[in-house]
Amino acid sequence: MILKSISIFLLIIFVAIPMTGCGEEGGFFGERASAGGEIRHVMERTIYLSMGKVRTLNPMISRDEYTYMIRKLIYDSLFVLDEYLMPQKRLVEYFSFSDDRLTLNIVLREGIRWHDGEELTASDVRFSIEAYMNLANTNNTIFTDYVANIRSVTVDRGQTHSLTIAFRSTSNVGVENLIFPILPAHQFRNIADMQRNISEFIPIGTGPYMVVSYNNLSRLVLEPNEYYHGTVPRNTLEFLIFPDSNDAINLINVGTISLVINDDIERETMIHGMNANSVDFVSNRAEFLAFNMRDDLLSDVRVRHAIAYAICAREILETAYLNSGILSDTIFFPFFFGNENLVEIFQQDLERARTLLGVAGLRDWDGSGYLQDRMREPVSIGILVNYDNPARLATAQIIKNALDKLNLYSYIIYCDWDEYIERINSGEFDIFIGGYEFNERYDLRHLLHSQHNNILGFSNPEVDRLLDEMQSGLTNEEKAKVFQELNAILQAEIPIYCLLYKTFGAISSVSLRGEVTPRFNHFFYNSGEWFNVYTIFAVVAE
Numbered sequence: 305m306i307l308k309s310i311s312i313f314l315l316i317i318f319v320a321i322p323m324t325g326c327g328e329e330g331g332f333f334g335e336r337a338s339a340g341g342e343i344r345h346v347m348e349r350t351i352y353l354s355m356g357k358v359r360t361l362n363p364m365i366s367r368d369e370y371t372y373m374i375r376k377l378i379y380d381s382l383f384v385l386d387e388y389l390m391p392q393k394r395l396v397e398y399f400s401f402s403d404d405r406l407t408l409n410i411v412l413r414e415g416i417r418w419h420d421g422e423e424l425t426a427s428d429v430r431f432s433i434e435a436y437m438n439l440a441n442t443n444n445t446i447f448t449d450y451v452a453n454i455r456s457v458t459v460d461r462g463q464t465h466s467l468t469i470a471f472r473s474t475s476n477v478g479v480e481n482l483i484f485p486i487l488p489a490h491q492f493r494n495i496a497d498m499q500r501n502i503s504e505f506i507p508i509g510t511g512p513y514m515v516v517s518y519n520n521l522s523r524l525v526l527e528p529n530e531y532y533h534g535t536v537p538r539n540t541l542e543f544l545i546f547p548d549s550n551d552a553i554n555l556i557n558v559g560t561i562s563l564v565i566n567d568d569i570e571r572e573t574m575i576h577g578m579n580a581n582s583v584d585f586v587s588n589r590a591e592f593l594a595f596n597m598r599d600d601l602l603s604d605v606r607v608r609h610a611i612a613y614a615i616c617a618r619e620i621l622e623t624a625y626l627n628s629g630i631l632s633d634t635i636f637f638p639f640f641f642g643n644e645n646l647v648e649i650f651q652q653d654l655e656r657a658r659t660l661l662g663v664a665g666l667r668d669w670d671g672s673g674y675l676q677d678r679m680r681e682p683v684s685i686g687i688l689v690n691y692d693n694p695a696r697l698a699t700a701q702i703i704k705n706a707l708d709k710l711n712l713y714s715y716i717i718y719c720d721w722d723e724y725i726e727r728i729n730s731g732e733f734d735i736f737i738g739g740y741e742f743n744e745r746y747d748l749r750h751l752l753h754s755q756h757n758n759i760l761g762f763s764n765p766e767v768d769r770l771l772d773e774m775q776s777g778l779t780n781e782e783k784a785k786v787f788q789e790l791n792a793i794l795q796a797e798i799p800i801y802c803l804l805y806k807t808f809g810a811i812s813s814v815s816l817r818g819e820v821t822p823r824f825n826h827f828f829y830n831s832g833e834w835f836n837v838y839t840i841f842a843v844v845a846e
Contacts, residue, residue, distance in 0.1 A: 348836040349539040351816070352562045353828070354552035357545055360502040361518065363485045364435060364445055372446070373827045374543065377526060379485035379509035382410065382429065385744055387823065388642050390780045391480045395424065395510070397465075401777050405474045408777075412465040417531035418488050419514040426467040430457045431489035433469070438495050447484045449743075453477065477777040480745045485509065512537050512832055521545065528832075537832030556580045556813050562836060563812040563820070565827045569628035569695060571809045579814050584807040586630060586638055588742045588824045591696070593703070593801040596733050598761035601683055608798050610660035611685075611735070612650035614706040621804050624698035629804040634791050636746055638805050641784040649795055657710055666712070674713045685714040688736035690724040696737045699803065703737070728759055739806075744825045747775055752799065762799035815839075 358368035363375040383391040393399070398411040416424040437454060439445035453476040458468045471477050491508050492498055506515050512534060513526035524543040528536050544561065546552045555561040557578045567587065568574065575582060593615070595602045602608060621629050632638040633649045665678040676682050685707065689700040700716045707714040719727065727733050740751075749756045749771045754763035770790040774783055794800075810822045818834035 342841075344840050346838045346840060348838065351539055351541050351831065351834050351836065352560065353541060353543045354546050354549060354561055354564050355524065355543040356549065357520065357547060360505050361507050361515070361524075362498070362502065362505040363507075364432075364439060364447075364487065364498055365502070367446055370543075374524070374526075375485050375507070375509075376511070376826050377513045377541065377828055377831070378507045378511045378515065379487070380416075380511050381485055382482040383479045385480065385483060385825065388639050389480075389637055389744060389746060390641055390783075391478070391483070395429075395486060399479065401477070405477055405777050406471050408469045408471070408477065408479070410467050410469065412467075413533070414465055416510050416533045418510055419508045419529055419531065420488075421531060422488065422490060424486070424488075424510055425464045426459045427464075428489050429467055429486055430459050431492075431495075432484070432486045433457045435487070435495045435498055436484060439498070444499075449747075450481045450484050450745075453481075474776055475772060476747070476775045478745075478775050478783075479777070483744075513541060535832060539832065539834055541828070541831060550574070553811060556811055559813045559815045559836075559838065561813065562816045562834070563810060565808060565822065566811055567806070567808045569626050569806070571628070571811065572626070575811055581812050581814060581816075581820075583810040583812070583820050583822065584628075585810065585822050586824065587806045587808045588637065588744065589739060589806040590632070590635055590742065591625070591629070591699070591737070591739045591803045591806065592635060593803060594736050594738055594760055595799055595801075596731060596735065596761060597763070597799055598731060599734055601677070601685070602734060604664050605797060606660045606664040607666070608801075609650070610657040610664070610710065611703075611707065611712075612798055612801050613653045613657040613660070614710055614712075615650070615703055615801075615803075616652040616706070617648045617650075617803050620699050620702055624695045624702065625804060625806070628809075629806045632802050632805050633795065635751075635794065635800055635802045636748070636787070636791065637742070640746060641780070641787050643787070643791070650798075650801070652706075654706075654709055661710060661712065668711055673711060675711050682713065684734075685712065686717050686734045687714055688717045688719065688724065688727055688733040690721050691718040692721060696739075699737050731759070731761065747771075749775075752794070760799050762797075764793065764797060767793055767797075 355370040355374065358366065358371045360366050361371055363371055363379060380395050382395050384394045386392050395412055395416060396410055397413045400409050412424065412426060412429065418424060433451060433454060434457060436445055436447050436451045440448040440451055453471050453473060455470045455472045460466065488508050503520055506518060510533070512529055512532045514529045515524065516527045517525040522545055526541040530536065549564065549566065552561050552564045553566065553574060556564060557580065595608050597603055617631055621627060621631060630638060631648050634640065634643060661675065666675040666683060668674060669676045669680045674682060687700050687703055689696050691697060704714050704716055728736055751758055752762055753768050753771050755768065767790065770786055773786050774790070778786065808824065810820050812820055815836045815838050816834060817837050819830055821830050823829050
């Protein structure tokens with residue numbers, strides 16, 4: 305995390321105006337400022353957050369980003385992903401795979417209660433998984449891929465906390481799939497009831513907070529869950545609904561909003577001069593340069609390496625993305641399974657790039673100033689980019705300038721979004737500058753596996769094997785080793801060159817206290833310890 309102090313101090317002047325929403329632990333404490341006045345600090349345990357309008361709070365059927373984030377405060381899942389995206393037990397006490405990896409036996413933790421006091425049982429888990437499977441048949445849930453390989457869920461007669469999940473194949477059995485929210489069976493008459501009263505749906509979960517008030521046009525209020533099986537939060541979270549997130553940012557300045565999440569690469573300019581703090585955190589959005597592996601020129605790994613050595617990724621980060629990102633040595637999440645090598649693996653080296661092109665047989669045979677191949681035919685590289693993305697346009701120009709220094713002829717192909725996507729999907733590109741918002745499970749077979757019709761035309765049997773093995777139910781330690789082996793091959797082959805990972809900003813009022821440690825898949829992580837401290841000037845009557 306990178307803490308940027310935008311301002312040191314916020315002074316709010318109160319004249320006989322009471323504080324609202326103060327928790328029972330709130331109160332005044334302070335010191336004499338001058339004759340007739342006193343500086344006081346007021347603690348408040350209501351945290352004011354912003355959210356966009358959502359269609360429903362039902363996490364099974366919602367596709368809204370804020371429902372996805374807020375549900376992590378309300379619901380639990382069988383497993384959760386930690387800061388390294390390693391799965392950890394949540395509602396699970398014990399689990400084991402069968403020898404053939406086609407069944408998973410789970411024992412739930414006992415004594416976990418829903419917000420209404422009812423106890424969580426294996427029947428709730430079975431109901432939830434079967435509901436997701438039913439919704440997946442019509443693609444009415446974002447968790448379709450999570451349950452696609454599940455064949456059945458069984459709870460034996462008389463068992464209240466044990467269940468068995470059977471899989472269709474061993475190709476996708478990792479417990480990192482079991483991170484969807486578990487809902488109470490007793491809240492619904494049947495699975496079909498799940499899709500009724502969508503806008504008025506009030507969640508009942510086992511998470512640290514429970515819903516006490518919700519108006520889908522104005523606000524959502526969460527209070528601590530007294531039955532919570534972990535550390536019970538010490539505050540109330542009040543989400544105010546804003547059609548435009550920029551409106552919420554403006555209210556940070558006066559302390560009306562405690563915290564806003566913003567993904568704009570120009571956010572530092574937006575908050576310049578404000579009374580605010582900003583914490584940057586790594587997102588799941590990678591920006592990369594992708595090679596068409598079907599192309600005769602680019603199928604040569606020496607040419608791909610030469611292009612990578614010609615590019616200065618740090619210049620792209622600083623100039624095109626305004627430092628709103630970090631360098632990464634992998635297309636996977638930069639900290640994936642303990643990886644922390646945040647370096648530019650192909651540091652700019654034009655001489656090395658020229659040597660590699662020469663070894664690949666590219667030379668200026670006719671003295672024209674541009675390289676030709678061994679057959680003395682001119683070579684060229686088209687750089688495909690969508691013209692509605694200023695950062696990528698700037699990146700394309702930086703890459704072209706780098707290739708010009710190698711006498712490697714290149715040109716930029718500017719397309720609108722629809723044509724850009726059509727060209728990529730049809731393989732009509734040499735290289736393209738792209739971005740991808742990865743699912744938190746980071747199953748990249750769609751991007752790199754030869755049997756998954758990847759758009760790059762990349763094929764490497766060992767990469768295929770390792771990608772499959774990563775989804776085969778390995779322990780965290782085993783998967784970390786497989787990942788390191790896979791990443792080494794991808795760095796050597798570079799079918800796709802990660803330029804950077806974008807960062808988001810958690811912009812907070814200077815009144816907010818407590819450690820702000822957001823994650824791309826949990827914006828409000830550690831929110832249970834947050835509180836506000838306001839500095840006021842109290843007038844003392846003589």
